[in-house]
Amino acid sequence: MKKKLLFVIDSLAIGGAEKSLVSLLNMIDSSKYEIDLLLFKRGEDFEKYVPAYVHILHAPEYFRFINNEGFSVRKNILYKSYRFKTSLSLRLNKFKKNSLHTEQVVYKNIKNVMAPMQKKYDVAIAYSQGMPTYFIANKVTSSKKVAWINTDYANTLYNKELDYESYKEINKIVAVSQNTKESVSKVKKEYGKKIEIILDITDPNMIHKMAKEHEVVEFDQSLINILTVGRLATVKSYDKAIEVARLLKNAGYKFKWYIVGEGPERKNLQDLIDKYKLNDQFILLGKKLNPYTYMKSCDIYVQTSSKEGFGLTVCEAKILQKPIVCTNFPTAKEIINNNVDGLIVDHNINSIYNGITKYTDDNNFMKEVIKELNSLEPYSSVDQLEKFYELVKN
Template sequence: MKKILFLIHDLGQGGAEKVLVNLVNNMDHTKFDITVMTLFDHGENRQFLGDKIHYKTWCKKMIPGNSHIMKLLSPQQLHKLIIKAHYDIEVSYLEGPCARIISGCTDESVKLVSWIHIEQHTTKRAIASFRNQKEAVKCYKRFHKIVSVSKTVEMDFRKILNIDASYQVLYNTNESKKIRGLSEESITIDIDQENTVNIVGVGKLLKSKGFDRILRITKQLIAENYSVHTYILGEGPEKETLQNYIKANGLGKNVTFLGYQINPYKYISRCDLFVCASYAEGFSTATTEALILGVPVCTVEVSGMKEMLGENNEYGIVTENNDEALYEGIRCLVKSPELLRHYRKQAQKRGDMFSTEKTVAEVENMLLTL
């Protein structure tokens, strides 16, 4: 049995945190003895870890400016301080401090894996958790495998740091059967599925997620007499700003905030269109879940979307990453029930690509062949 450690910053409501829990819960526990370790004991997703997963944490509370404080110690010193047990495989499940810590393992018998979840775009961002670019390159060269969640994430990482390493793309794990089952639960709000096109956006309410774009587009559609209602699932620092925009523009009857939901699927499945308006993504978990539920998708072009939806919009609509293009894509679907029906069928087909069994088997094979 392989003894394996997954190190992540925390288990908050982000996509990487969620798919890590999905992955470890569904791995073969006769082959892998799995520990999930967080740097900080925080997050809604911890409660979903299965009974067979060992859980550890380094600090009970978040330390402000922790990535800067960690730079005072070398990767080797950090590894000795934080990773106390011996593992056959150590995985940094997020870029940044986790990668720096795992790279500090000095035991040559241990296999090291770095998981990259998002495009870095600039060298400055890619090396932000390291002392300098030289240290970042040296640390990443220590890994036996660098895994990316999409081809575009891998291409971006290679271009920025130009590291000669063993690379592999592995798509995120979603619990497809569970998602479909949870989608059938009843809801306590009234969603008009007869006379209204219901739009849904899901994610932490951050500027990078572009929920302000969705609100501006909702306003524009209403001004053009389209019957739409927008539902937003998530919490975050931008909530007050978004609510102020709704109030100032008289959108209270057309936008509903549903907050963070343990079961978002029962709401997503009852909507007509999933929209991703993000300025940056790795491989959007929420979009994958929408496809699993057979909900049509309209998204701006960010990492992984063309891999997910096809180069020519076979399984959903991918627009340029600006407000005007996204508006045109959404309007095209809102005004055409026939096109929405077409993309609902296509979403159902594409959702099968992300079956739990397939994505987990690919990760297990990678770990066993290191």
């Protein structure tokens, strides 16, 4: 008899956790597991990669209302009242001295309108912190409950005591890196006893296949093409990347730096690009369903993040054998062997600049890094898949 698994995530919008989940779903042995997937928002880009054997469930009614599905007059009135209450709470939260994380505010306001799931599962898995974890902990009946954490949890804005009300219902916590495990363990000692490390799931064969899907027309082969992939968010430190681009331009380097991704910082970043007159050098391409064609075609891959849960895009650039410059976010040393198969630099403008110019000014060094990358076994998640099977077995 197949084990019944439930996965819950906010959506399958383009992002690291979402990509990891889709990769995992495609690698699971479907002859042994009956798999349900619950998304609070449907229709995002990565849904097309969900395999046919995964049953995508209807979202809870309130989320379907938020996503503009129609209901009866009575339910519409009810959900409108909850939406108004939630909106007001979010506004007031901004002025509180000890404000809560947005996800906590939303859940506190809507938890009573979300009915528990009727189906019982062997294992229920929240594939990110926040709403998916609250839902698994409080609205799902399952023999085992698992919560994935893919961020530096100790340093997030989540109120940890409020979160504990949900995490105490969780049997196992999965951290995506050693650093994430240490961060979670700092919050409560009992969390340390629950934690397993399973690195972000990725499939090198799928990445190589997708990298060949189409040609990149945006790149100018007469210049140095630099690429960064990630959401336009403050944690990615794209403001520093723009400052580095300014230094490169002033020093006379012929380059274009492309950013694949979308997010709330777009206007601020574009304003900075305009200010420094870098529109020809620093280009925000927006989100792309397939970033691997860009990775395959770039000359240098750069990650300027202040922190990462794991650093999946750096792993992917490494799989595609790209010279990499990444800042020393906590998990960087788990991915890059500095000065051998890539460069880890300090999180400041001059260090990032020096990392990029080390490649551009020393062609022999770049060739040695690429040679090393070609000799390495590609990063693979096969062993991580075995860890997952162990996790859901007992």
